[in-house]
Amino acid sequence: MLAYTLRRILLIIPTIIGIMAISFVIVQFAPGGPIERIISQINGSENSALSRVSGGYTGDFNQSTYQNSDISGKYRGSKGLDPEFILELEKQFGFDKPPLQRFLQMISNYIRFDFGDSYYRDIRVIDLILEKLPVSISLGLWMTLISYLISIPLGMYKAIKDGSKFDIWTSTLIVISYALPGFLVAIFLIIFFAGGSYLDWFPLRGLTSDNFAEMNFYQQIIDYIWHITLPLISMVLAAFATTTLLTKNSFLDEIGKQYVLTAKAKGLTDYQVLKRHVFRNAMLIIISGFPAAFISAFFTGALLIETIFSLDGLGLLSFESIINRDYAVVFASLYIFSFIGLIINLISDLLYHWIDPRIDFEKRQL
Numbered sequence: 001m002l003a004y005t006l007r008r009i010l011l012i013i014p015t016i017i018g019i020m021a022i023s024f025v026i027v028q029f030a031p032g033g034p035i036e037r038i039i040s041q042i043n044g045s046e047n048s049a050l051s052r053v054s055g056g057y058t059g060d061f062n063q064s065t066y067q068n069s070d071i072s073g074k075y076r077g078s079k080g081l082d083p084e085f086i087l088e089l090e091k092q093f094g095f096d097k098p099p100l101q102r103f104l105q106m107i108s109n110y111i112r113f114d115f116g117d118s119y120y121r122d123i124r125v126i127d128l129i130l131e132k133l134p135v136s137i138s139l140g141l142w143m144t145l146i147s148y149l150i151s152i153p154l155g156m157y158k159a160i161k162d163g164s165k166f167d168i169w170t171s172t173l174i175v176i177s178y179a180l181p182g183f184l185v186a187i188f189l190i191i192f193f194a195g196g197s198y199l200d201w202f203p204l205r206g207l208t209s210d211n212f213a214e215m216n217f218y219q220q221i222i223d224y225i226w227h228i229t230l231p232l233i234s235m236v237l238a239a240f241a242t243t244t245l246l247t248k249n250s251f252l253d254e255i256g257k258q259y260v261l262t263a264k265a266k267g268l269t270d271y272q273v274l275k276r277h278v279f280r281n282a283m284l285i286i287i288s289g290f291p292a293a294f295i296s297a298f299f300t301g302a303l304l305i306e307t308i309f310s311l312d313g314l315g316l317l318s319f320e321s322i323i324n325r326d327y328a329v330v331f332a333s334l335y336i337f338s339f340i341g342l343i344i345n346l347i348s349d350l351l352y353h354w355i356d357p358r359i360d361f362e363k364r365q366l
Contacts (some may be wrong), residue, residue: 019105020335146232160274207228260278
């Protein structure tokens with residue numbers, strides 16, 4: 001397994017470069033951009049836009065100053081601005097260099113985990129991501145842990161009791177929970193339990209209270225659970241339903257195989273067969289779905305929930321960065337998520353071998 005692990009680690013480098021290259025090319029053809037956004041804000045008399053421009057440009061921004069058709073054709077909305085100001089913006093954001101040079105410089109910096117500064121916020125990208133990370137870690141880890149702790153035992157029991165009243169009723173509830181969008185459940189919980197129209201049991205904003213630092217350790221734990229309960233319920237339902245049905249079907253498939261009948265014929269009880277043989281084989285497909293579940297919990301799964309409950313995490317940060325064309329944050333987030341995803345996929349393969357030593361990745365071609 002050592003040689004296979006080393007090959008997989010080395011394969012991470014070209015994979016990430018390929019992901020970043022494809023994304024970089026797509027962005028080159030995307031309409032709008034950070035320079036256009038600042039220009040449109042200046043033309044719209046938004047004074048705050050000028051505060052984002054570094055380099056000390058002090059030229060005249062009067063609308064009658066600029067009549068250069070070349071630059072105005074390059075950036076829509078730049079008509080009336082001094083061409084020197086446009087060139088200064090290009091230099092500040094690095095767009096005065098050829099695309100290939102910009103891409104190579106970006107990859108060189110990212111390998112050293114140097115993500116530069118945000119285009120529109122006076123903060124380093126890595127500091128911005130670290131600032132939002134605790135919220136996403138809380139949501140992602142707890143959602144994944146809770147959904148697996150509930151889904152795996154429930155799916156196993158449903159497989160054992162397949163066709164019983166318990167299986168039918170729980171399947172009905174699971175299908176209903178899967179069909180309900182997470183954001184709709186979140187709105188429902190807010191209306192009924194967060195002071196919307198009925199009960200006011202849970203807070204609506206943030207991951208902790210304003211006086212969190214003044215609380216003792218036990219009060220902080222209670223406050224944290226109090227704040228995270230509703231967001232977690234909203235996120236766990238869909239993940240819980242998917243994992244439960246996947247677990248049940250996986251165990252049903254294994255229970256019906258010939259080796260189970262053989263084990264029973266040798267005198268093993270149902271529990272012994274389930275523990276010694278079925279569990280190990282059936283859990284392989286559950287483990288294979290862990291990386292996708294874990295990564296989606298950090299980004300796609302938490303985006304709407306973070307917005308609804310005013311939780312300032314990585315999902316909301318990435319979405320806002322795409323809308324605002326803050327490419328420094330967009331590419332840094334993509335790089336980090338891709339890197340984490342590839343590492344977790346490697347860990348999943350190693351878990352395969354740990355659960356079932358018969359799986360030998362050394363003999364498999366990458």
